[in-house]
Amino acid sequence: MTQDQTERHVMFVSLMLIVLFAGLMFFVLSTAQANPAPDGAADSATFRTKCAMCHGPDGSGSEVGKSLHVPDLRSPVVQKLPDAQLAQIISDGKGGMPSFKSSLSEDQVHSLVAHIRSLRGKK
Numbered sequence: 001m002t003q004d005q006t007e008r009h010v011m012f013v014s015l016m017l018i019v020l021f022a023g024l025m026f027f028v029l030s031t032a033q034a035n036p037a038p039d040g041a042a043d044s045a046t047f048r049t050k051c052a053m054c055h056g057p058d059g060s061g062s063e064v065g066k067s068l069h070v071p072d073l074r075s076p077v078v079q080k081l082p083d084a085q086l087a088q089i090i091s092d093g094k095g096g097m098p099s100f101k102s103s104l105s106e107d108q109v110h111s112l113v114a115h116i117r118s119l120r121g122k123k
């Protein structure tokens with residue numbers, strides 16, 4: 001190989017490496033997007049950050065919650081309430097339960113209602 005050919009060979013190899021690397025990154029990113037979090041993960045994240053301090057991660061009630069007499073969200077007392085009423089309680093608050101109207105969107109309230117439904121039967 002002449003000096004010139006060697007240089008071109010090096011250029012070619014580095015270019016291939018860059019293309020390969022870019023391809024790999026693209027592959028990694030696209031598979032990451034193709035596998036979003038499992039269903040309900042977003043609702044339970046909201047529940048953990050906004051509600052679990054009183055209701056516990058599973059809805060049974062934390063220590064703080066129990067001192068405020070939170071009902072067990074898995075219990076029939078709560079589960080028999082219609083979605084609209086659960087949504088209204090989450091938005092407006094009730095007794096020792098704060099109002100979340102200003103910090104949660106309507107969509108978030110609705111997915112929290114769905115999350116509460118998913119707690120049923122986990123007792």
Ligand code: HEC
Pocket residue numbers: 047050051052053054055065068069070071073077078086089090094095096097098100112116
């Ligand atoms: C500061 C503590 C606290 C936080 C935070 C809290 N709650 Fe409550 N929650 C309560 C209390 C206390 C009650 C009981 C209210 C009552 O019946 O007087 C309650 C009751 C409820 C009920 C049942 C109401 C009924 O009539 O049976 C639901 C459903 C509920 N909360 C959902 C949520 C959701 C969803 C969140 C998060 C967005 C949340 N709570 C955050 C304290 C809290």
